[in-house]
Amino acid sequence: MIITFEELQAFLDEQFPQGAAYGSLQKLGDGWAEMKLEVDEEHLRPGGTVSGPAMMGLADVTLYAALLSKIGLVPLAVTTNLNINFLRKPVAHQPIWARATMLKVGRTMGVGEVFVYSEGAEEPVAHSTMTYSIPPNR
Template identity: 35%
Template sequence: MTHPPLALDRDGVCDYLAEVWPEAAGSFADGLVELEPGFARFVRRTGPADVRPGGTVSGPTLMHAVDEGGYALVLGHLGPAALAVTSHLSMDFLRRPTTGDLVVDVELLKLGRTQVPMAARVFVDDPGTPPVAVATIVYSRALVAGEG
C-alpha cells in the first residue's frame, strides 16, 4: 500500500509537541523510535506503577501506549494538528503481557479528510515475538476554516 508522504518527520513531531504539549513531549521524544509514511514504532517503557499484582502490565498502560503511537503517526501525516483527537480505540488482549518495554507498531489504514483509522500491534520487548495485543484506533481531525 502506498502512503502519502509525511508532513513532519520524527524530530518535527517531537519539536511540535514540545511547543504545544510540553508536559507530554518527553514521552514522545523518548518513545517515538521510528516514523515513516504509513508506519510508526513507539516504545513505552514500563515501571512498577504499570504492573498489576502477578507481574502483568495493566491494560490501561497498553492502551495508553497505542494511543501515543497513533497520535505520533497522525501528527507525522497531518502536521501541526493539535486538534486531532482519539475517537475510537478497541483492543484485543491476546496473551498476558509480562513486564518489559512495550513496542507498539502502528500502521495507517487510511488518511481520510476527517477520520484517520489505524491498526496497532503491541509486543513486549521484541517485535519478532507474537503480539500481546492488537488494536484499532481512529483519530478525528478538526477541520480548519477553509478546508474542504
C-alpha cells in the same frame, strides 16, 4: 510524509509533555510510527503483568504520531474510538513497544491499527484499532 521525526518529537515535547508517560517516539515514517515504553512498577497491575491502561496509552499515542506524519502538526486531532484486544501476557519488567499504521486518512477521519509487543517476544501482546477525528481547516 509531511513532518520529520525531529519536528514531531519537538511538537510532542512542547504540546503534549504528559505523553512521555505513555512512551517515547523511536521511529517515524509515512503513515506509521513506533514508540517504546520502559515498564516500571507504575505500569504493573496485580498479578505481575503490564496493565491494560499502560498498553492502551502507548497504542493511542503511537497512532497519534502515525496520523500526524500524514496530516502535519494538528493538536486537535482526537481519538473518537479505541478498540483493543489483549492477546497474551507481557513480560512484567521488560519494555513494551508499539507499531502503528494508518489504514485510511480522509479529510475528517483517520483509521489505523496498532500492534503492541513485549520486548523479546515475537508475537504481539495486544492489537488495537482506532479512529481519530481530524478538525476541519487544519
